[in-house]
Amino acid sequence: MNGIIVGAGRVGYNLAKKMQTEHDITVIEKDHDRFVRASEDLSCYVVHGSAANTSTLEKANIQSADFFVAVTGNDEVNLLSSVYAKEHGVSIISSKLNNPDHSSIFEKLGIGFINPERSVVRFITRMIIRPSAQSLVTLGKGGAEILEFTVQNEELDGKKISEIENDSPYFKIVSKFVNDEDDAIIPNPETIIEVDDSVSVIVKNEYQKQVQHLFTNE
Template identity: 40%
Template sequence: MDIIIAGAGKVGYNLARTLSPVHNVTVIDRNAEALHRLQESLDILPVHGDIEDPQTYRKLIDQEADLFIAVTNLDEANLISTLIVGDTIEVKRKFIRLRNDFFAKSGIREKLGITDAVFPLQLTSETVRSLFNYPRANNVKSFVYTPFKLISIRVSEGAEALPEELPANVALVGIEHKRELWIPQGWEPDRIESGDLLYFFGAVEGIRSLCPRIDTEAPGEIERCVVFGAGDLGITIASKLLEEGKDVKLVEKDPRQCELADEALEGEAMTLNCKYGTSTLFEEEGLGHAEMMIAATEDDEYNIIKCLEAREHGIRKVVAVNNEMEYYNLMHSLGIVVVRGPKVSTFHTIVEKIHSSRVVTERKYCGGKGVVLLRKVFPASRLIGREISPPKHREEALLFLLRQESLLPFEGLVSIEEGDVIAVFAPEASTEEMERWLNGL
């Protein structure tokens, strides 16, 4: 594909790095130094210019683009660029990153011909909110086409003996062991060790019944929460928690930001200033009585430190927002629940949308080490009534047929029915091969 990326910041760089090996990528930015760094390490076409200036796109006037992606930090610039680019060159699809969720409720996206919009603050805050329904989970992913979820749980040192069999309609689809993802071909509890992160897919109640046996350290319920960081993300997370009826305390270094947060949350959350440190704040304000702490600043190192400090003061579930991908493994190794930060969420979501087609939907898990591919059989599908077999070379991949409320192993010849969903769980290296098989059915 021919792809144009507007913005050479962290999101733009990571998108260019991921997409340029297999696509023709053009990156536009007015920061010449950022473009130079990109060009030194990646095979891209740099265009120096303002993404809001029509003259910038005249340099590409003879080109067509399969995809235009606007990912700067400014909503206005992203919106204007999607409008201007369409007047200059032919663009088939447009993706945009937006901070203000007002645009999610307005008709602006449709009027500008935007294919899809990504709202980073909402993505991260909704991920945090999902942990309240599954307090022992590390992460919860929902999918189109099925009520089944992908839920990860860390094995505690004091975990009970694991069951000989999994509940009905539940499958183990991944084990993260010492930073590596292993996709097992069955349930073998004797091979599971403390510290492993287990990925279960299937019926929610079945997975929920496993949680207290696997993670004995996390709280069974969460009512009191502490959020470190009262920036836009911290405020958004706090508002989601308040909607859930939780008791929320917000901790922030900047006195002015404390005032802004208090105003935005209308005084419903207690906002605490920690300008001179937090060592005494845990004792003085009773922060250690909370069941959960979320470190939501833009500094990953600070988030890690606050999580470790919170654990020392007795908070049983600690969550760190991950802004830099290189810190992901460190957070996991420390037993911290990791939530993708706004920029990391934007990157992963856009990549998933690009690689998803009209036929196959793609999601990543285990920090991008694993992939979930789904294909639904719609009423007019030519697959209805056909018998199909799994691919011959599937290595570590696991295949399932989701039929109504049942999770069925897809191991041999299967007759396809309307409404079926074919699900594939595979290591990232097998993504292309599995996509070809699903698309070619």
């Protein structure tokens, strides 16, 4: 997939580093020092400029992007660039929301946002790798939550994610941690789940108890 990440600060840099091995990533950064660092350290195409300028986005080949992520510290830049991406038909868009007071305008313009209090890098990565999970989340309105479970149900041991989910409209497994390792495994439908794995699951709020029981037998 072709992706654009706006901002090479801590979140943007780590997100690009995490995704560059599997995707063609372009990073946009206005600050010169961050631009130089990203250019030297990342295996990505890095554009120097403001994403609030259409010429910069065009230089980043916005028309060919499959996903677009804006994670600068400036909500105006994040919003404007995301709207431009939406107008150019980018199918997956996520934006970092710095000031909760701005959430209403993001919602009004149909731009999905993520509060930086969450684990932004992991969350965006999951949303891009498994976009089907996006349909479960009413961003900004709390229609679903990401919950983490340690698998204790032995009936799930050795099963593929596709078998566990069984096309459920109520939950999606979006990451797996093995033996409490820090790095998440971004799963696909063939990924095997085993007892004692930790999994992150997007769950519709009204089905949390059922899904918890499925994984933990509690």
